[in-house]
Amino acid sequence: MSVRSYVLRVLVGLCVLVLLVPTLFTLAIPYIHTAGASRAEAALSLPGDDILTKPQLSWIHAISIDAPPEQVWPWIAQMGDRRGGFYSFTFIENRVGSITGAENYQVVYRNAERIMPEWQNPQPGDPLIEGALKVSAVEPGRWLLADSVDPAALGWTWLWKLVPLDDGERTRLIVRMRIQTPAQISNPLMSVAFDAGGFVMEQRMLHGIKLRAEGGAEPAWAEGVEIGLWLAALICGLIAAGLFVALQDWLRPLAVALAALLVLFVLTFVQPALWVRLLCDLALVAGLGWAAVLPIATQRRPVLVGR
Numbered sequence: 001m002s003v004r005s006y007v008l009r010v011l012v013g014l015c016v017l018v019l020l021v022p023t024l025f026t027l028a029i030p031y032i033h034t035a036g037a038s039r040a041e042a043a044l045s046l047p048g049d050d051i052l053t054k055p056q057l058s059w060i061h062a063i064s065i066d067a068p069p070e071q072v073w074p075w076i077a078q079m080g081d082r083r084g085g086f087y088s089f090t091f092i093e094n095r096v097g098s099i100t101g102a103e104n105y106q107v108v109y110r111n112a113e114r115i116m117p118e119w120q121n122p123q124p125g126d127p128l129i130e131g132a133l134k135v136s137a138v139e140p141g142r143w144l145l146a147d148s149v150d151p152a153a154l155g156w157t158w159l160w161k162l163v164p165l166d167d168g169e170r171t172r173l174i175v176r177m178r179i180q181t182p183a184q185i186s187n188p189l190m191s192v193a194f195d196a197g198g199f200v201m202e203q204r205m206l207h208g209i210k211l212r213a214e215g216g217a218e219p220a221w222a223e224g225v226e227i228g229l230w231l232a233a234l235i236c237g238l239i240a241a242g243l244f245v246a247l248q249d250w251l252r253p254l255a256v257a258l259a260a261l262l263v264l265f266v267l268t269f270v271q272p273a274l275w276v277r278l279l280c281d282l283a284l285v286a287g288l289g290w291a292a293v294l295p296i297a298t299q300r301r302p303v304l305v306g307r
Contacts, residue, residue: 009245013257020258024265025192032199032269036206037062037174046176047137048145048157055155055178057194063206065171065213069162072171072213073141075112076160078119080128084112087208088201091223111208113217133158155180173209175202196268203271222274229277233263236284243292252291260284 034042037060044060065072078084086093086109093109107130126135128146133156136147143161148154156179163172179194211218237260243253263280266272 006245009250013241013244013254016254016258017261020261024261025196028265028269029192029195032195033059035061035199035203041172041174044174046159046161046174047139047143048147048159048176048178051136051147051157052155052178052180055157055180057179057191057198058176059178059195059198059202060174060176061202061206062172062174063210064165065173065210067171067213067215068168069141069164069171072162072173072209074115074120075209075212076144076162077122077140078112078116079144079160080119080122080126081107081109081130082127083119084116085109086201086205087111087212087218088204089223089227091227092201111218113212128158132156153182171213173206175206177202200268200271203269207271225274226271226277229274229281230264230267232281233260233267233284236260236281236288237264239288240284240291243288247292253288256284256287256291259287 041062042060075084075087079086081093088111090109090111121140122135122138122144124135124137127133127149128135132149132154133146134149136145136157138144141162143159146156146158148156157177159174159176161174161176163174164170165172177198179198181190181194208218237257240253240257240260244250244257247253263284266280267277
């Protein structure tokens with residue numbers, strides 16, 4: 001294949017990527033803003049709404065927990081960077097969590113796997129993320145509200161509210177986050193970054209709280225496996241993209257590359273069970289075989305000419 005063909009393939013691939021990724025994000029944004037929440041919950045007036053009346057970003061997420069509020073509340077009460085963590089991706093928190101503006105800020109995030117009595121009495125002014133977020137108000141057993149340490153640097157409110165269901169046997173956890181970035185960094189790309197990053201971390205947090213409140217525990221290896229499976233999907237996509245450029249039969253690797261992109265979105269924003277993630281990766285590996293090994297084997301097969 002000529003150099004011109006290679007260049008043309010690369011340009012076509014980039015064009016497809018430039019068109020598809022923004023489209024996927026555009027379709028995902030409405031889901032990101034209200035994932036898990038009903039229309040009635042999204043319309044609720046909640047504590048902290050008066051702090052940022054015109055936020056640049058506003059999310060409301062919810063999850064049903066098969067445990068009464070009194071079993072859920074202790075996991076909310078002990079959240080914080082120097083307390084029980086946030087039950088999210090510590091791998092990410094430990095790399096970006098120190099960017100808070102606090103001098104000499106050093107902390108290693110760890111997600112608590114048990115209720116700690118010494119962390120069960122959060123008070124207004126207590127740091128939640130040192131240098132960035134503090135407890136603003138709290139009504140024990142019902143809700144906890146945090147807001148910015150320095151609103152001029154970043155306007156930020158974060159609310160966790162418990163609503164009893166089924167005569168108090170189950171709980172609806174509602175989380176609302178509002179953000180107003182400073183004018184100098186306020187732009188559409190920054191909004192997308194906040195939307196995507198915040199949503200990924202918060203969904204992991206919601207499922208982490210649910211797991212613990214229902215009496216479960218997160219295996220120490222779970223987070224590493226999730227990240228590994230995500231990277232495996234990314235590698236499959238990159239290999240498929242390379243095959244798209246290199247092989248004469250380019251339709252198959254293009255299909256696998258697009259499938260890998262969709263899988264990455266699913267793994268990132270839906271965060272399915274580990275076995276579903278594993279099946280997605282195995283399907284991509286099989287797709288690579290279909291795109292590369294099968295065509296090559298077919299081309300090498302000897303052709304029998306009849307006499």
